[in-house]
Amino acid sequence: MAQLKAGYLFPEIARIRNAHLEKNPDAKIISLGIGDTTEPIPKPITDGMVAAAAALGTKEGYSAKGGYGPEAGQMELRKTIAEKLYKGTPITYEDVFASDGSKCDISRMLQMFGSGRKIAVQDPSYPAYVDSSVIMGHSTGFNDAVKQYENITYMPCGAENDFFPDLSAAKSAELIFFCSPNNPTGAAATRAQLTELVNQALESGSIIIYDAAYSAFVGNPDCPKTIYEIPGAEKCAIETCSFSKYAGFTGLRLGWTVFPEALKFSDGSSVRQDWTRMMGTSFNGASTVAQGAGLACLTDAGLAAMGDMVAFYKENAAILKRTWEEMGYKVYGGTDAPYVWVSFEGRDSWEVFTEILDKTDIVTTPGAGFGPAGNGYVRCSAFGSRENINEAARRLKESFSK
Numbered sequence: 139m140a141q142l143k144a145g146y147l148f149p150e151i152a153r154i155r156n157a158h159l160e161k162n163p164d165a166k167i168i169s170l171g172i173g174d175t176t177e178p179i180p181k182p183i184t185d186g187m188v189a190a191a192a193a194l195g196t197k198e199g200y201s202a203k204g205g206y207g208p209e210a211g212q213m214e215l216r217k218t219i220a221e222k223l224y225k226g227t228p229i230t231y232e233d234v235f236a237s238d239g240s241k242c243d244i245s246r247m248l249q250m251f252g253s254g255r256k257i258a259v260q261d262p263s264y265p266a267y268v269d270s271s272v273i274m275g276h277s278t279g280f281n282d283a284v285k286q287y288e289n290i291t292y293m294p295c296g297a298e299n300d301f302f303p304d305l306s307a308a309k310s311a312e313l314i315f316f317c318s319p320n321n322p323t324g325a326a327a328t329r330a331q332l333t334e335l336v337n338q339a340l341e342s343g344s345i346i347i348y349d350a351a352y353s354a355f356v357g358n359p360d361c362p363k364t365i366y367e368i369p370g371a372e373k374c375a376i377e378t379c380s381f382s383k384y385a386g387f388t389g390l391r392l393g394w395t396v397f398p399e400a401l402k403f404s405d406g407s408s409v410r411q412d413w414t415r416m417m418g419t420s421f422n423g424a425s426t427v428a429q430g431a432g433l434a435c436l437t438d439a440g441l442a443a444m445g446d447m448v449a450f451y452k453e454n455a456a457i458l459k460r461t462w463e464e465m466g467y468k469v470y471g472g473t474d475a476p477y478v479w480v481s482f483e484g485r486d487s488w489e490v491f492t493e494i495l496d497k498t499d500i501v502t503t504p505g506a507g508f509g510p511a512g513n514g515y516v517r518c519s520a521f522g523s524r525e526n527i528n529e530a531a532r533r534l535k536e537s538f539s540k
């Protein structure tokens with residue numbers, strides 16, 4: 139814990155936002171900061187949730203689903219996730235473990251693998267990968283000169299490499315975190331790029347922890363929605379995903395992680411078996427009510443409603459992207475992801491973040507918060523009401539046109 143350099147990024151930003159509000163009590167703050175959903179959970183999904191809650195008030199319902207566990211999630215949910223989201227891949231329901239979300243699973247995974255593992259991350263990346271690695275004892279200290287934790291390999295992803303890293307840096311890594319569509323850059327990896335990643339991991343014996351939390355935002359047919367579309371991925375990759383961004387479950391909490399049967403340690407033992415043991419020890423199963431809602435997400439009406447929700451946020455992303463572009467900025471992402479990654483080349487990203495907040499009362503996220511290679515960028519989240527997104531676009535144009 140003492141190695142950590144700062145508080146977790148998003149609470150830090152919330153603290154700065156609150157301080158700004160205290161100084162400017164009339165400010166009408168718009169948050170394009172943390173990627174938190176704003177639109178209500180669609181009715182076909184809340185109907186499923188209400189039914190799951192009501193069932194807990196009956197004798198039969200309670201005895202069927204009211205108690206502890208199963209730690210891996212209800213069979214029906216696991217089966218439906220496998221059938222609806224992993225059709226055509228080698229994944230079966232036994233590989234799918236429901237949980238309270240990807241962030242929690244990432245921490246538990248880093249605990250399970252034991253301290254001192256060699257870890258590689260895209261730089262910039264979702265801060266939970268690095269911070270949880272440090273907390274679980276995978277790092278040996280912080281190198282101030284390069285602003286990186288030791289024993290973690292940072293693979294820079296910038297405009298110069300089209301936001302896909304030079305993977306050779308990760309050849310000796312035991313665990314490689316890879317997020318696509320990427321948080322924060324918004325870049326979605328192509329089939330060819332993911333094939334390169336999988337082939338390297340198979341060759342060097344690394345395990346990929348693939349974060350697919352934003353895969354529903356992918357529109358480009360050349361970009362897979364799951365890593366298991368790539369042959370051999372079931373032998374080297376864990377995939378974690380969530381209903382948070384698809385259905386507005388950021389508060390409700392329901393995700394899942396896939397541990398394929400074919401994924402083995404070098405001694406031939408099963409990674410999935412260890413995960414089963416891990417979850418049995420550290421988790422009592424996702425909330426019954428959240429699992430009822432998750433099942434409703436995967437009905438025809440639920441899937442259609444999630445599609446509409448994703449389309450709504452994608453339109454927000456398009457508005458933000460267009461706004462910055464019309465003002466003359468270089469902008470990345472925002473097409474296959476709900477994040478717009480704006481370049482302020484040569485400038486300190488915390489300084490830009492503060493300037494945006496001071497001039498427009500808009501909260502963004504400074505790129506450096508995601509890793510040293512994120513400096514020079516700010517991230518704008520497309521999760522917001524349309525009214526707020528349009529108003530944010532207006533304020534930005536007023537203060538930041540070049």
Ligand code: MLT
Binds near residue numbers: 171172173174241264
């Ligand atoms: C983010 O804003 O980067 C994430 O959405 C926060 C999260 O998923 O924990």
